[in-house]
Amino acid sequence: MRHHLFLRLTCICMLTSCSANQEQEGVVARVEEAVLTVADLENLLPAELGVGQGPAERARFVEQWVEQQLLYQEALNRRLDQQPRTQQLLEQARRDLLVAALLNAEFEGQDTQVSEASIQQYYAENREDFRRAKPELRALHLLLATENDAAAKRQALRNGASFEELARLHSLDQETKVQGGDLGYFSADDNPALWEACRGLPFKTLSAPIQTQYGYHLIQVLDRQEAGTIKELDQVRPQIVDTLVRQDYRQRLAELLVRLKRSRKWAIDDRRLGASQAR
Secondary structure: OHHHHHHHHHHHHHHHHHHOOOOOOOEEEEOOOOOHHHHHHHOOHHHHHHOOHHHHEEEEEEHHHHHHHHHHHHHHOOOHHHHHHHHHHHHHHHHHHHHHHHHHHHHHHOOOOOOOHHHHHHHHHHHHEEEOOOOOOEEEEEEEEEEEOOOOOOOOHHOOOOOHHHHHHHOOOOOOOOHEEEEEOEEEEOOHHHHHOOOOOOOOOOOEEEEEEOOEEEEEEEEOOOOOEEEHHHHHHHHHHHHHHHHHHHHHHHHHHHHHHHHOOOOHHHHHHHHHHOO
8 A cells, every 4th residue: 555655646746846837825735846736635635535534634645745755856856867777667657657548548438338148158158267166155144242232133133133134234344234244155264253153053043142353243154065066156246247347358458459550560570589588
């Protein structure tokens, strides 16, 4: 995360260093002639620090801009930008940014529509890719803070309350509560604590409160699958959709490159390429 922020702030420094001649009204921070305006700040803030975030987080971002700007200006003072290797890296970064801008412009508004037929065809043709390497189970769980609360919710479930509804309303597990407490399929490696809690639990039987490091769980095992079995389509559907979207993107990129190769002069000297490999 810090590495990505470093790169982002480096780009910001290069962009906002050109702001010296802007109107000084609304300036948030300054380092020598470089300024960061309110408009700059709103445009450059990462999404997670956008509107609605606390002033402390935004202040820290501005402080990091100042620190990065100080380092950037010192690098310029030392003429590090004139070093051949640095110039090569800057030029490569420029090319990468322009290529990304080109691809965004080329494919904007062309979201891939993955049909159900193509999903099922991919699943049928690649079933071996979805064979389980390890045993898995699927379970519902409701995470609560205290044993008393867990006992009360267990009684409600035994009286006919909906597990999914109680999970959405009361579970402390933010990742699964929106799915009604559905953990999906997982192995011992994926979630050792819950695997151990589910081990030996009778099929489709509501557990007593089980304590882990996270709190108190109520668990109901929905399915068990042994290693070597093939995962059902619904389990791997998101994976297939992601694969098909990436395949479509690669196909469109290949078509773009074919058009460009036909319209531009280009060549590869295989003889010299082979000679360079032999060195």
